[in-house]
Amino acid sequence: MIVAATIVGTGLVGGVYAAFSIMVIPALRRLPDAEAAAAMIAINRAAERGPFLVLFGGTAIAAATLGATAVGRPVTSDLAVAGASLASTAITVAVNVPMNRRLDVDGARFWPTYARRWTRWNTARALAATASVAVASVATRG
Template sequence: MTYPITNIALIVAALGSGLLAGVYFAFSTFIMQAFARLTVDEGIAAMQSINTTIVRSPFIVLFLLTAALSIFIAVVAILYWRGGTSMLMLTGAALYLVASLLSTMVFNVPLNDALDKVDGRAAEAAPFWSAYLSDWTRWNHVRTVASLLAACAFVRALF
């Protein structure tokens, strides 16, 4: 699009999606594996600490800003339809909003909420932790790929 505000939104959304993809990638490829190597109570405590810290960090600002920009980009794409460019804008916005933001809220956050209630020393902790690691990481893979593809679509829409 030739509108400067739209270009700025696309650039910031691409950077946000890309940064988030990097965070998710790190969790999927080595952080969760490292937690799995800890004792059950240590792994649970580490993830509980991250879950508490992340909502008070710049991560959440980036996460929500990228969502807001994705909504803006989708609205602009529809209101000022320009064929392939608008399609790329909508694709990036949908990937981020549905496969990254929505999957986080529907899958990862409820898993984190359930983990928050677990005592790592309790008898039921080990099977819960094993299932948590598998389920949380599977949905994190979705967020990783979706955020990366969203970043690609936003960048491509600029050109």
């Protein structure tokens, strides 16, 4: 059950990240900086209060649990799945969330830098989540 929760949660979270890099941020970059910054601030606030926070937190807990149960066993795909999922979580906590906080304060002045840097790191976390799901997919076929 914990494996499935990790895989499904990571896939859903990774899909959200990918959608932002592929569609949302490029669309916001077509707006004036003040409008784009205001829209992204609103999106970030909604993400931190709603079902996404439950999905994000639940996935992190599932991945940490999966990783903890895999420690001490011979190297398994469970450890790789958990590690890639948690790498995505770590990027979020260490990079994307602090940038969101700075956008709250600096708004339109920070938007051009934010959009480039945030998207680069967002893509990295999407790729980490995708790697987690890919490893799980390959492991189930083995």
